Structures are given as C-alpha cells and as structure tokens.
Amino acid sequence: MDKDRISSELTYKAVRSSGAGGQNVNKVSSKVELSFDLEKSCCFSTEEKELLCEKLATRLTKSGILVLKSDEDRSQLKNKEIVTKRFFEIIAQALHVPKIRKATKIPRSVVEKRLRAKSSNSEIKQSRRKPEF
DSSP: OOHHHHHHHOEEEEEOOOSOOOTTTTTOOOEEEEEEETTTOSSSOHHHHHHHHHHTTTTBOTTSEEEEEEOSSSOHHHHHHHHHHHHHHHHHHHHOOOOOOOOOOOOHHHHHHHHHHHHHHHHHHHHHSOOOO
C-alpha cells in the first residue's frame, strides 16, 4: 500500500464543528471531512477494490465514496492528521486477510494417555462392584 499515492487522491474539506463552543464557534472551521472515491482510485487493483467495497460497505456512500470526519481537536491541522491516520487504519484493516487455520492431528501420546486413563477408571469402578459367586 503506497501511502503517498493514496494521499494524493484524498480530498479534505474544513467544516464548522457542531456543538457548544466559545467566541470562535461561528468563525473557525476546525472539523475536517476526508473523502476518498474508491471506484475512481488507481491505487488499488480490482481485487483490492472489491474487497474494500465488501468490507467497507456500511461506510461507503451510494456513489462509492468513503467519508470520514474528525472534530476531536480544536485545531484543524490536528483533526486532519487524526482523520488521515484513521483512514489508513481502516484501509489496512479492510485489506488484511486472516490466515486460514490449519487443523492439526491429535498426537498419539495424548490418545494413548486418554485410553490408559479410561481403562484405569474402568478397573476402579469394576473393583467397587459386588463380587460374583
């Protein structure tokens, strides 16, 4: 994943943040919206695009654009850094394919130990029975 190439395709938009504020709340645009057009991107192969569309289906708009927002900080620059970092984490997580678990065979020693325990348990229970005449 080439972060520099992907970063060139990101578009940022500064918006006024919602909620209670102070004197500058109506003047300062500190909230940052990041948008990334997944379908028009040339950074990913078609297989990767399909995987991203599948994994990020709930986050994508109808036109296939991923939109992330950040208004955690008062600074526009910090919000831009936060939203960019979150974007790359989401992309990396979506592209990660978990390893398929390979089933292992139960070792012979474990099977033999279990059978010995069963037979000894059986002998103990037989010794508790009333003797036959």
